[in-house]
Amino acid sequence: RPRVLSGIQPTAGSFHLGNYLGAVRQWVALQETHDAFYMVVDLHAITVPQDPAELRANTRLAAAQLLAAGLDPDRCTLFVQSHVPEHAQLAWVMNCLTGFGEASRMTQFKDKSAKQGADRASVGLFTYPILQVADILLYQAHEVPVGEDQRQHIELTRDLATRFNGRFGDTFTLPKPYILKETAKIYDLQDPAVKMSKSASTPKGLINLLDEPKATAKKVRSAVTDTDTVIRYDVAEKPGVSNLLTIYSTLTGTGIPELEEKYAGKGYGALKTDLAEVMVDFVTPFRERTQQYLDDPETLDSILAKGAEKARAVAAETLAQAYERVGFLPAK
Ligand code: AQP
Numbered sequence: 001r002p003r004v005l006s007g008i009q010p011t012a013g014s015f016h017l018g019n020y021l022g023a024v025r026q027w028v029a030l031q032e033t034h035d036a037f038y039m040v041v042d043l044h045a046i047t048v049p050q051d052p053a054e055l056r057a058n059t060r061l062a063a064a065q066l067l068a069a070g071l072d073p074d075r076c077t078l079f080v081q082s083h084v085p086e087h088a089q090l091a092w093v094m095n096c097l098t099g100f101g102e103a104s105r106m107t108q109f110k111d112k113s114a115k116q117g118a119d120r121a122s123v124g125l126f127t128y129p130i131l132q133v134a135d136i137l138l139y140q141a142h143e144v145p146v147g148e149d150q151r152q153h154i155e156l157t158r159d160l161a162t163r164f165n166g167r168f169g170d171t172f173t174l175p176k177p178y179i180l181k182e183t184a185k186i187y188d189l190q191d192p193a194v195k196m197s198k199s200a201s202t203p204k205g206l207i208n209l210l211d212e213p214k215a216t217a218k219k220v221r222s223a224v225t226d227t228d229t230v231i232r233y234d235v236a237e238k239p240g241v242s243n244l245l246t247i248y249s250t251l252t253g254t255g256i257p258e259l260e261e262k263y264a265g266k267g268y269g270a271l272k273t274d275l276a277e278v279m280v281d282f283v284t285p286f287r288e289r290t291q292q293y294l295d296d297p298e299t300l301d302s303i304l305a306k307g308a309e310k311a312r313a314v315a316a317e318t319l320a321q322a323y324e325r326v327g328f329l330p331a332k
Contacts, residue, residue, distance in 0.1 A: 004034045004178065005141035007041035007081065007132075010055065010062035011048070011198070014210035018186040018196035020069065021250050022147030026180060028070035030145055036076035037139050037311060038066065043081045043088065044132070047125040048116070060297060061290070063304055065209070068289035079307030081135070086315035090134035091127070093326060094160055097167075098130050102159075107152055115199060133157045137164075138315040140173040148184035149195060151177050168325035172318075183250055189223040192239035210290065213283050217276035220244075231263040231271055241268070248275045251282050 006027060008019060015024065027038050040062040045055060059080055071078055081087055103109070106129045113121035129152075136144055136157050144154050154177040161172040186196045190205030200206045205224075207216055225240040233256045235242045248271070249256045263271050293300050324330065 001033070001035040002142040003037070003139060003173075004030050004143045004145055005037045005039075005136055005139045005175075006145050007039045007044070007135060008062060008066070009045050010040050010042055010058040011045045011050070012208075013058055013061060014208035015062070015065050015069075016196055016198055017207035017209065017247065018147065020209060021183040021186050021247065023145060024066065024069050025183070025250070026145040026178065027066075027076075030143075030178070031072060031076040034143070037079075037141070037314075038071060038076055039079050039081045039084075039135070039311070040066070041081045041135070044128055047122055047128045048112075060300060061294065063300055064290045064293035065286075067293050067300075067303070068286050073303045073307065077307050077310045078303060079311045080304055083304065083308035084138075084311050084315050086138055086312065086319040087131065087134055090138055090315075090319050090322060091131040093322060094130045094133050094137070094164075095127055097160055097163055098127075098156075102156070103127065103130065106156070108149060129153045129156055130160075133160050136175050137161055137172045138318045139311075140314075140318060141175045142173060143178040144175050145178040147186075147195075148179055151179065164322070164325075168322075171322055171325055182246060186247065187239060187243040189219055189240075189243070192224060192243050207279070209283050209286055211283075213280040213287070216283055217280050220276040220279050221272045223272060225268045229267055231266065231268065232260060241271075244271060244275055248278060251278050 004027075006023060008015070008023065027036065030036050040059050042055065042059050045058075063078065063080070066078060067073075103126060109126055109129065112125060116125075132153050133156055136154070137160075144150075144157075146154070154175060158174050161174050165171055188194050188196050188200050188202075188205035189207065190202050191200075194200075196206055198206065204219055204222065207219060223240060223244060225244070226238055228238065231241060231245070232238060233242050233245050245256050245259055248254070248259055
């Protein structure tokens with residue numbers, strides 16, 4: 001079985017719809033066909049300041065949401081990144097192979113550091129794409145299911161793997177991004193020119209899966225569309241409507257042409273009312289399942305402990321090989 005690896009940050013508490021449709025939904029599908037490794041990336045979370053108690057709670061919460069979304073610990077390896085120290089260890093080696101200019105070109109870093117103010121951004125934020133490189137290479141992943149915003153980091157992973165392999169001998173598998181065109185980028189409901197993100201300018205444009213379903217329905221009903229009335233998928237001319245159609249189509253498994261037909265001659269109000277209902281039907285059981293996992297922290301922690309053990313077995317082997325190739329004297 002080919003291998004996949006991906007991760008999600010435990011920073012925001014609730015996952016948002018972009019996280020789910022862009023990434024987590026694919027993780028659930030890929031556990032059936034791939035040797036799948038998924039992690040809650042707490043090392044990445046501390047690239048921006050975190051309250052320790054909140055970080056701990058959010059890490060459990062992220063794991064609970066992944067299980068609620070459909071990850072099955074018998075079908076995939078689910079773990080917490082900091083439980084596998086090899087991530088930080090390989091990241092150091094990869095840091096030393098990366099050019100300063102090369103790291104400076106990462107657009108995610110540029111965006112995030114601009115938001116924080118250049119002086120306040122941490123060195124960790126600067127090097128986090130390289131930690132991500134280590135995350136992927138440790139598992140010799142063939143594919144990495146992510147949203148479009150992560151494509152550049154997978155490119156960096158390929159570049160650094162090629163560089164390492166060239167300099168020290170074949171060690172790492174070159175991974176490919178696994179990005180579904182339809183859901184590669186889910187847009188903010190209030191500003192369909194930007195991606196839905198936890199650091200959105202207005203909370204009205206962000207669908208948090210754990211929010212009150214009523215509040216979520218309201219956000220859908222007040223989504224920005226356009227002054228036209230025609231319901232048609234056209235990202236350039238009608239980004240707001242197209243975003244709603246994408247979300248609707250993915251959550252219900254109905255093709256976009258079918259939806260266009262269904263809403264022919266009807267107004268945006270009808271589309272939004274129906275989508276609000278679809279969304280409520282989706283988030284209500286998701287919230288319940290998440291709560292069930294949270295109510296049983298012992299089971300949750302034992303799933304994560306088993307996951308970490310399985311992950312470490314793979315990661316330790318790759319790290320040992322990389323250390324040996326680099327020329328580190330083996331510890332006796
Ligand atoms: N809007 C999106 N559309 C499609 N995919 C998305 N992802 C995030 N936003 C969208 C994908 O979700 C996965 C986890 O990303 P993350 O751990 O970076 O989560 P996040 O920090 O909560 O993502 P945000 O909201 O994008 O955060 P900031 O505020 O940091 O910009 C990834 O595969 C990502 O591609």
